Amino acid sequence: xxxxxxxxxxxxxxxxxxxxxxxxxxxxxxxxxxxxxxxxxxxxxxxxxxxxxxxxxxxxxxxxxxxxxxxxxxxxxxxxxxxxxxxxxxxxxxxxxxxxxxxxxxxxxxxxxxxxxxxxxxxxxxxxxxxxxxxxxxxxxxxxxxxxxxxxxxxxxxxxxxxxxxxxxxxxxxxxxxxxxxxxxxxxxxxxxxxxxxxxxxxxxxxxxxxxxxxxxxxxxxxxx
Amino acid sequence: xxxxxxxxxxxxxxxxxxxxxxxxxxxxxxxxxxxxxxxxxxxxxxxxxxxxxxxxxxxxxxxxxxxxxxxxxxxxxxxxxxxxxxxxxxxxxxxxxxxxxxxxxxxxxxxxxxxxxxxxxxxxxxxxxxxxxxxxxxxxxxxxxxxxxxxxxxxxxxxxxxxxxxxxxxxxxxxxxxxxxxxxxxxxxxxxxxxxxxxxxxxxxxxxxxxxxxxxxxxxxxxxx
DNA sequence: TTGACGTACTTACGGCGTAAGTCTAGCGTT
DNA sequence: AACGCTAGACTTACGCCGTAAGTACGTCAA
Numbered sequence: 001x002x003x004x005x006x007x008x009x010x011x012x013x014x015x016x017x018x019x020x021x022x023x024x025x026x027x028x029x030x031x032x033x034x035x036x037x038x039x040x041x042x043x044x045x046x047x048x049x050x051x052x053x054x055x056x057x058x059x060x061x062x063x064x065x066x067x068x069x070x071x072x073x074x075x076x077x078x079x080x081x082x083x084x085x086x087x088x089x090x091x092x093x094x095x096x097x098x099x100x101x102x103x104x105x106x107x108x109x110x111x112x113x114x115x116x117x118x119x120x121x122x123x124x125x126x127x128x129x130x131x132x133x134x135x136x137x138x139x140x141x142x143x144x145x146x147x148x149x150x151x152x153x154x155x156x157x158x159x160x161x162x163x164x165x166x167x168x169x170x171x172x173x174x175x176x177x178x179x180x181x182x183x184x185x186x187x188x189x190x191x192x193x194x195x196x197x198x199x200x201x202x203x204x205x206x207x208x209x210x211x212x213x214x215x216x217x218x219x220x221x222x223x224x225x
Numbered sequence: 226x227x228x229x230x231x232x233x234x235x236x237x238x239x240x241x242x243x244x245x246x247x248x249x250x251x252x253x254x255x256x257x258x259x260x261x262x263x264x265x266x267x268x269x270x271x272x273x274x275x276x277x278x279x280x281x282x283x284x285x286x287x288x289x290x291x292x293x294x295x296x297x298x299x300x301x302x303x304x305x306x307x308x309x310x311x312x313x314x315x316x317x318x319x320x321x322x323x324x325x326x327x328x329x330x331x332x333x334x335x336x337x338x339x340x341x342x343x344x345x346x347x348x349x350x351x352x353x354x355x356x357x358x359x360x361x362x363x364x365x366x367x368x369x370x371x372x373x374x375x376x377x378x379x380x381x382x383x384x385x386x387x388x389x390x391x392x393x394x395x396x397x398x399x400x401x402x403x404x405x406x407x408x409x410x411x412x413x414x415x416x417x418x419x420x421x422x423x424x425x426x427x428x429x430x431x432x433x434x435x436x437x438x439x440x441x442x443x444x445x446x447x448x449x450x
Numbered sequence: 451t452t453g454a455c456g457t458a459c460t461t462a463c464g465g466c467g468t469a470a471g472t473c474t475a476g477c478g479t480t
Numbered sequence: 481a482a483c484g485c486t487a488g489a490c491t492t493a494c495g496c497c498g499t500a501a502g503t504a505c506g507t508c509a510a
Contacts, residue, residue, distance in 0.1 A: 123408035142431035149374025183348035206367035209438040
């Protein structure tokens with residue numbers, strides 16, 4: 001008979017973090033309790049502590065693993081805008097794949113190696129594109145703020161487009177005297193409840209607006225070519 | 226003698242939510258447990274359930290209360306940019322005053338009346354400023370994404386500027402071969418660790434960039450004046 | 451006076467993170 | 481071969497958590 005769980009493979013911090021991520025993806029962050037993570041690995045809760053400092057350490061690892069999933073901007077891409085666009089799309093996809101990640105990002109002050117590598121690559125791409133140090137700092141701040149904030153809003157929406165929005169719309173339109181919230185009502189009726197509406201399509205608009213507002217302030221790629 | 230707690234004032238949903246907010250401000254969101262909230266009101270935990278559906282209901286109320294603290298953009302302000310700037314500053318202040326709010330915004334699908342009023346006022350200010358419905362939708366999306374994302378990043382930073390950043394900088398510069406993260410190192414040394422650096426100052430830059438990228442696409446204030 | 455209702459109460463359950471201590475299989479040394 | 485050490489998984493227990501269920505009591509209407 002095989003042993004009850006393939007405990008041939010050794011428990012490691014990586015395996016613990018991976019199990020926690022899978023669990024969080026399936027049942028939400030709260031579903032990834034120490035006991036549940038351990039059970040998924042065929043082990044008891046306290047055994048995790050031999051490889052991990054505690055729950056917070058696992059959470060840190062999860063956030064870093066999400067950063068590791070994001071495609072880095074190519075450091076020698078002559079077209080910095082395209083690099084920023086691709087990287088933003090990849091980051092948004094990763095954050096949607098792991099919806100708990102955005103909520104974990106505050107409260108977590110210990111960036112892991114993948115996080116650091118990621119930010120280094122961002123700065124590298126911008127510097128190569130001709131951004132001075134202060135302007136690169138500005139650029140990273142705007143771009144990432146927009147990215148995180150957009151995903152945050154996107155995730156706080158219900159699903160697809162209609163469905164639950166109907167419900168909210170109903171709450172808004174009903175019961176109240178005349179219409180409180182006239183502009184909101186107008187927006188919902190004339191725009192959001194339209195058949196093809198999808199909030200996700202707003203993403204490229206805002207990103208393009210931001211990227212078009214940024215202009216390199218140094219010669220293009222000093223050492224490049 | 227006075228009764229042990231001024232239980233003269235009746236318990237209400239509002240008082241419960243207010244107590245929860247005060248507690249969360251002081252000890253973090255996790256510190257605002259049902260038992261702790263009740264204790265602060267001189268009452269037992271289960272008594273809260275006579276006024277509130279459960280913990281989630283309290284959380285919903287807290288988020289709505291934060292929106293209520295944000296100054297609404299004046300609906301007849303001829304200068305829509307100024308209105309957006311003022312409102313963004315007020316919102317950022319509120320979100321910093323209640324650092325748990327951003328983290329609560331995802332996962333919370335039931336907007337309260339203050340939240341609805343807030344969004345209605347935003348749309349109203351933009352419509353008056355000459356934005357069409359679709360463009361107003363775009364504008365709200367970019368502006369609020371930037372706002373929430375910025376605060377999220379701001380809060381995930383340690384405190385002031387130096388202090389804990391030193392520690393992270395140490396982690397980056399030490400131990401590793403040569404310099405991994407060369408651009409990050411450069412950024413830290415040449416920019417972030419400079420005496421007067423304060424991440425919060427990045428906020429106006431990004432906001433101005435976004436606002437300057439938005440242009441009304443209709444006649445100014447159709448009914449106004 | 452009596453009943454109903456609203457409100458606060460006590461008790462209890464299962465689950466949480468983790469401190470503390472125990473058991474055992476495998477290893478390096480003698 | 482025998483020993484002792486150690487790493488890693490284990491059991492137990494503590495004080496929290498949110499909340500289901502049931503109880504006690506003060507107020508007000510009939």
